[in-house]
Amino acid sequence: MPTLALSSPLELLDELKRKVRALQRLQFQVLEIIGSLDQQGAAESLGYKDLVEVFKHTLRWDPKVSRRRIKQAQALCPTVTPTGSAIAPALPGVAAAMAEGELSEDHVEVLAEAMAALPSVAEEHVVEYARQHEPRSAKAFCKELAYRLDQDGQEPKDPAPAPQKNVLRRQWRGGRYLLSADLDAETGAKLDALIDPLAKPEPHDQRCAPEREGDALCEVIDLALRADSSRIHGGERVQLTITVDYDKLRENIGTALLDNGEHLPMAQVRKMACDAGIIPTLLGSRSQIHDVGRKTRTINAGLRRVLVARDKGCAFPGCTRPPKHCEAHHIRFWSEGGKTNADNLVLLCRRHHDLMHHSEWQIQLTEGLPTFRPPAFIDPHRRPRTNPIHAA
Structure with missing residues (x-):
C-alpha cells in the first residue's frame, strides 16, 4: 500500500483490518504452542510448579495473563489421551474462528465463560454473533440466550441446617491434598484472623482470592511447624528486627x-x-x-x-x-x-x-x-x- 501519510482513511482502515486479522491468527498459534507445552507437562520437566512460573521467567508475563492464555489454550486446543487417542477441543467452533483471525482473545474469554452455562449446540450461534460484534455485545447476547433457554432458572435450594459440630474432612487425591471444613463461628473467626493478613494482595499480585487464601493457609501451617523450634517468629516471643x-x-x-x-x-x-x-x-x-x-x-x-x-x-x-x-x-x-x-x-x-x-x-x-x-x-x-x- 502507499505511504501511510498519503493513504486515505478507507485505505488505512483496510490495512488495519488485515493487520488485526493477522495478529489474531498469530495469537491462536501462540495458544496452540501453550496447549502443547501444557499437554507435554513442560513445567514439571523444567523443574517448575506450573507454566505460570515458566512464563513469568521466560516471557515476563504477569500471572494473570499466563492463566488467561493457558485457560484459553485448554478450551481451544485438542488433547491426546495416554493411549494416543486424539480428543477434539472443548470449543471447536471458537477455535476455528480464531484460527481464521475472526476472533480476539477478549472474544474467546467471553465465549468460553458463556459456553460453560450453555449447551454445545449453542456454540455455532454465539460464534456467528461474535464474528460480527465486539466482545461486550457478545457477552450480552450470550446472557440473553442463556435466559431464553432457561427462563425459570434453577429451583431454589432449601436452606442448609445449622452446623452442630466442627467437622474436618481430609483426602489425598491424585497427588493433591483436599480439605473440607464445617466449623463453628468462633473457630471460623480465629481462622479468618490468621489467614486474612497473609492473603492480602501484594503490589502487582495477579493471584485470585482463592489462590491467595490457599497460599496463606500453607504459610499458617509453615508458621505452626516452626513454632516448635527456636527460630525467629517461631519458638521465641514475637520480635521486631x-x-x-x-x-x-x-x-x-x-x-x-x-x-x-x-x-x-x-x-x-x-x-x-x-x-x-x-x-x-x-x-x-x-x-x-x-x-x-x-x-x-x-x-x-x-x-x-x-x-x-x-x-x-x-x-x-x-x-x-x-x-x-x-x-x-x-x-x-x-x-x-x-x-x-x-x-x-x-x-x-x-x-x-x-x-x-x-x-x-x-x-x-x-x-x-x-x-x-x-x-x-x-x-x-x-x-x-x-x-x-x-x-x-
Whole structure:
C-alpha cells in the first residue's frame, strides 16, 4: 500500500483490518504452542510448579495473563489421551474462528465463560454473533440466550441446617491434598484472623482470592511447624528486627530498616530501645559469618537473625515476601556436605525454595549477597541476577 501519510482513511482502515486479522491468527498459534507445552507437562520437566512460573521467567508475563492464555489454550486446543487417542477441543467452533483471525482473545474469554452455562449446540450461534460484534455485545447476547433457554432458572435450594459440630474432612487425591471444613463461628473467626493478613494482595499480585487464601493457609501451617523450634517468629516471643547503623543510632540521624522493608525515624528507634531486649548483630561489608557446623541442618535463632539482616526477605529476584514467610535454604545441600552457616544459607519463600530444589536455577554468594543464575532457556548467557527490592 502507499505511504501511510498519503493513504486515505478507507485505505488505512483496510490495512488495519488485515493487520488485526493477522495478529489474531498469530495469537491462536501462540495458544496452540501453550496447549502443547501444557499437554507435554513442560513445567514439571523444567523443574517448575506450573507454566505460570515458566512464563513469568521466560516471557515476563504477569500471572494473570499466563492463566488467561493457558485457560484459553485448554478450551481451544485438542488433547491426546495416554493411549494416543486424539480428543477434539472443548470449543471447536471458537477455535476455528480464531484460527481464521475472526476472533480476539477478549472474544474467546467471553465465549468460553458463556459456553460453560450453555449447551454445545449453542456454540455455532454465539460464534456467528461474535464474528460480527465486539466482545461486550457478545457477552450480552450470550446472557440473553442463556435466559431464553432457561427462563425459570434453577429451583431454589432449601436452606442448609445449622452446623452442630466442627467437622474436618481430609483426602489425598491424585497427588493433591483436599480439605473440607464445617466449623463453628468462633473457630471460623480465629481462622479468618490468621489467614486474612497473609492473603492480602501484594503490589502487582495477579493471584485470585482463592489462590491467595490457599497460599496463606500453607504459610499458617509453615508458621505452626516452626513454632516448635527456636527460630525467629517461631519458638521465641514475637520480635521486631531492626537493622541500624551504629554511628547513626548514636548520633540520632537517618532511619533504621525494619524486616518488612519499612523505614523508622531514628528518634523512634532510640525510644523503642529504652524498653527492649537488645540482641546485637554485627554486620561488616560482607556480613559476619555465623557458623553452627555440620552437626545439624537446623537453623538456630541467632543464625536466622543474621540471614534476616542480610537478605531482608526472600532473596529470589523480584520476590517481595518478608522474612517471616521465608525458610533458610542451603546453597550447597546439607545432604551433600553443605554447612549450616551464613555463607551457605539464603532466605527463600516457600515457592522459590521449591523452585531451587527442582530446577536449574543456581545460587552463589557474591560479595556476601545472594546472586542467582537462571536456566539457559530463560537467559542463554545465564547472567547473574539479584533482588534489589530488599536492598538497604
